[in-house]
Amino acid sequence: MEVPRHWRLKQQRYALVGEVCPHCEGKIFPPRDVCPHCGGEAKTPYTFSGKGTVYSYTIMHDAPAGYDENVPYTVALVKLEEGPMVTAQLTDLDEQGVQIGMPVEMVTRRIRQDGDERGLLVYGYKFRPMIAGAR
Amino acid sequence: MTQTLPENLLLKPNRPVGIIGYGAYVPRYRLPAIEVARVWHGGARGGLPIKEKAVAGLDEDVITMSIEAARNALARAGIHAHALRAVWVGSESHPYAVKPSGTLVAEAIGAGPDIQAGDWEFACKAGTEALVAAMGLVGSGMGRYALAIGMDTAQGRPGDALEYTAASGGAAYILGPAEEGLAQIEFSYSYVSDTPDFWRRAHARYPEHGQRFTGEPAYFKHITEAGSRLMRAAGTTAADYAYAVFHQPNTKFPQRAALLLGFSEEQIAPGLLSPVIGNTYAGAAMIGLSATLDVAKPGDRILVVSFGSGAGSDAFQILVGEAIEERRNKAMRTQDYIARRTEIDYATYARLRGKITLK
Ligand SMILES: [Zn+2]
DSSP states (O other), X not given: OOOOHHHHHHHHHHHOEXXXXXXXXXXXXXXXXXOTTTOOBOOEEEEOOOEEEEEEEEEESSOOTTOGGGOSEEEEEEEETTSOEEEEEEOXXXXXXXXXXXXXXXXXXXXXXXXXXXXXXXXXXXEEEOOOSOO | OOOOOOTTOSBOXXXXXXXXXXXXXXXXXXXXXXXXXXXXXXXXXXXXXXXXXXXXXXXXXXXXXXHHHHHHHHHHHTOOGGGEEEEEEEOSOOSOSSSOHHHHHHHHHXXXXXXXXXXXXXXXXXXXXXXXXXXXXXXXXXXSEEEEEEEEEOOOOTTSGGGGTBOEEEEEEEEEEGGGOSEEEEEEEEEEOOOOSEEOOTTOSSOEEOGGGSIIIIIIHHHHHHHHHHHHHHTOOGGGOSXXXXXXXXXXXXXXXXXXXXXXXXXXXXTOOHHHHOBOGGGHHHXXXXXXXXXXXXTOEEEEEOOBTTTEEEEEEEEEOTTHHHHGGGSOOXXXXXXXXXXXXXXHHHHHTTOSOOO
């Protein structure tokens, strides 16, 4: 099934949908239609598991416009279990805070609102500490 | 003139309908009721309605919470989201006044564009109203799978009695052919009347409630009518059910509803979550059922009766099947979310729930 590109871009933001390379099986995020590993064309959508580990992080005290209601918040480089690295906010942190190597999982959350309380709400992926439980 | 029941009182689908997958969600923050009492009354005056309630984080709302519950339901169902023909969200705290929650939830879980995606409203029974509609869609053969969600981030006016209990959480259900189900919804029955117990006008931030209308003529009347009429039409008694779940605005109301309908404390125990998560409004009966399915055995029957102000109740008779044992382990259980707990004080609560405005 051919998925229209605009829909795939929303999927990228809401659900970590990237691409898988048909030539070398490399997983690609964000989707760019060209495989960074082998240079071949790669347009097959691939939904990432959402599981990964914290590679590094920083705590934001001064936020860009639209994000200021959330300060302070943590932005991390997350290494996905399929390979790619993504930059994302961490959420639902407990008293223990963040450690390098901490297992995290993707959740879809409110990222910001466009302008004031009349504006559009923007949703996208963040990562939270893995919850203990059945899966 | 004596009132007689309609001949076909029970809503029974032509094609048997089952629960294919289900999933719960509870946010991590907890506000103890004693903390609300401390701020407004200098401490507890008499009994508190619950122990603590679940509070959504700054970046959570009905859409994000519905997405997580739906992902859990899909994991248990083992179907691709493209197979869904409806994504219905019942809530009284949709993030937008105009713009559906269902379309965004559908895209985030990977459903295709070939779906019904309206939002449902009927105070605290918006979720079970969507569940009845999903039974109709699947039971008529119009669609194979339908997703119905009950989810809320309920708000009480600061200092109001509802502030102790108004909480965040809910659950999602994927219905499909009974033969694929982990449980069968054998039939449902709904009882409604125009009752002025609780309301919120279009531009009002917090709800109003008619004090003397909330208990007897509203909650107890509709729950007991829906429950007893379903059981009379089905020829069952409370002893035929392993478990029962009632809408739970606090701890005492569902306990008394159970007593009035002949159910024991043990029968309602697994689904009585209000003491530890509060009243999740449209999510309350739905998440009570998910916690019950987490522990039920094949062959168990479950009676579920929701309640929505305004007012009405939806009652369901559910028969648990063999597939429950294997499928309940495919996603987070309701109690896994309840165990994830960070206690907050009233000031943090006020910030998380937007009770402090910066401009
Ligand atoms: Zn490649």
